[in-house]
Amino acid sequence: MRALMLCLAAAALLAGCARPPVAPDRSAEAPPQTRACPAGLPADTRCLGGRDSAGAFYLIAIPAGWQGELVLHSHGGPFLGAPNLRRVEEDLQRWSIMPRAGYAWAGSSYRQGGVAVRAAAEDTERLRRLFVAHVGRPTLTILHGQSWGASVAAKGAEMFAENKPYDGVLLSSGVLAGGTRAYDMRLDLRVIYQYLCGNHPRADEPQYPLWQGLPVGSTMTRSELARRVNDCLALNKPAAERSAEQARRVKTLVDVLHIPPRSIQSHLNWATFHFQDIAERRSGGANVFGNIGARYIGSDDDAALNAGVLRYAADPAAVARFGADADPDGQIPVPVLTVHGIHDPAAFVEMQHSFGQTMARAGRADALVQTYTDDSEHSYLSDATYVALLQALKAWLREGRKPTPAAVAEACAAAQQAFPSHCRFRPDYRPAALDTRVAPRQRP
Known part of the structure; x- marks a missing residue:
């Protein structure tokens, strides 16, 4: 042997x-x-x-x-x-x-x-x-x-x-x-991040459903997204150098979504640019991802979090089409x-x-x-x-x-x-x- x-x-x-x-x-x-x-x-x-x-x-x-x-x-x-x-x-x-x-x-x-x-x-x-x-x-x-x-x-x-x-x-x-289940957490990340940070999109920008990733025609780059994330979470700094509010936001994402701080940016990239690809090129503009009924647990105020996050219902036909391609x-x-x-x-x-x-x-x-x-x-x-x-x-x-x-x-x-x-x-x-x-x- x-x-x-x-x-x-x-x-x-x-x-x-x-x-x-x-x-x-x-x-x-x-x-x-x-x-x-x-x-x-x-x-x-x-x-x-x-x-x-x-x-x-x-x-x-x-x-x-x-x-x-x-x-x-x-x-x-x-x-x-x-x-x-x-x-x-x-x-x-x-x-x-x-x-x-x-x-x-x-x-x-x-x-x-x-x-x-x-x-x-x-x-x-x-x-x-x-x-x-x-x-x-x-x-x-x-x-x-x-x-x-x-x-x-x-x-x-x-x-x-x-x-x-x-x-x-x-x-x-x-x-x-x-694919119809593997990306649920990334929609959760988008809605919780937006609840905490409010800068993706900013209030002075055109609003769009977050399952879309980005609005049609957007020219946002990964560098621009990273700047917004660092403004809110300071992921580019050691944990000790974050403000109390930045540290609280990071902790909320980590505790609710069960991801380490080092992976927040990567998951948010996927929930932005890959979601844009799915919405524009794979689902005909219809929604594949929903969070109706999802209850988020682990923050310092779960009631406020669940009441405040955006909610989306998936389109059954879009889910079926995407699943035919992406689900084993x-x-x-x-x-x-x-x-x-x-x-x-x-x-x-x-x-x-x-x-x-x-x-x-x-x-x-x-x-x-x-x-x-x-x-x-x-x-x-x-x-x-x-x-x-x-x-x-x-x-x-x-x-x-x-x-x-x-x-x-x-x-x-x-x-x-x-x-x-x-x-x-x-x-x-x-x-x-x-x-x-x-x-x-x-x-x-």
Whole structure:
């Protein structure tokens, strides 16, 4: 067992663990071009890239001695604005552990920015087909989704279930409660922030429903939003330098919304610019998010807070349209392994409870293993963590050995020999329901 673990963990020994890839079949997609690899990859890694027929940029990294195992990556965000190659380069650098551990890696920018889950899943699948056509047919294809990209990967595995193009799915730090629920807290943030600060929008500016993110035609920038937030909360200052009123406002947001001060600005950015994308480009101007019936608890005067915040009712048709794009249904025909930091400040760990219920309703509970780590980060946990997860998923796929959280924790400790980094798995942890952290509300 130990020999197998080391073989899978170390890129230098992978030649003995898998068959070589099958020769490629050509397709209508233009072949990728050789390009310099981003910094951080082994010097003998071969990198390819290009722009596909739909306009998405992509990169492929193939380690020396590659034995046919591919990690197909769906990135998080989502990124707003036009697609660009820089985003994919950053993804490859962040996930360089994949080629360093012997896997080929392929990632797409997606053909458009914004909160479009099914389109991003189509772009990811197009890249897989391009890889097969111009690099080779992998012996094993693992679909990896990170953060919002986990919802892209889950949706893609459902959309293409008939042909089963993916052997297994790895979802890390996933926004997996579905778009119609995952963003409730961000609407709550908007209404509570406005109640406390009254500057987004200011009283002398045109008023608009906060679920809209920004009014149509707004040119507000992230820098301008940060200035307003710092005027009210002084997040750019140490806590000791905030006024008593600024400290009270920060405490209210932290205590009611269960987020750390360091993540307030990020969540408010998403509740502004991503909400604008959803309202203008995804829902036809109708409201997807509501807070009717939500009761906010934890402030120094909950009665005043609940009486004073703005209230919005979601439009049932808009919710249905958005849900069709952004909510997983659990019909994933292959094994799924997840990991989530218990103290993740960006995607609440309680979303995993919702995803477990989704898989169970679809009759796929036995195809899901969920693991948790004692981490407070969202974007990246540790090299050994991901190596262990990939090893466990491969053993499940190839040998039928369904992993347990305890076995993944043991694999992480073994992986530290080849990839020194921390292991913080908590095999005993089970998340509470999302409604215990985000105020429940009326739903269409």
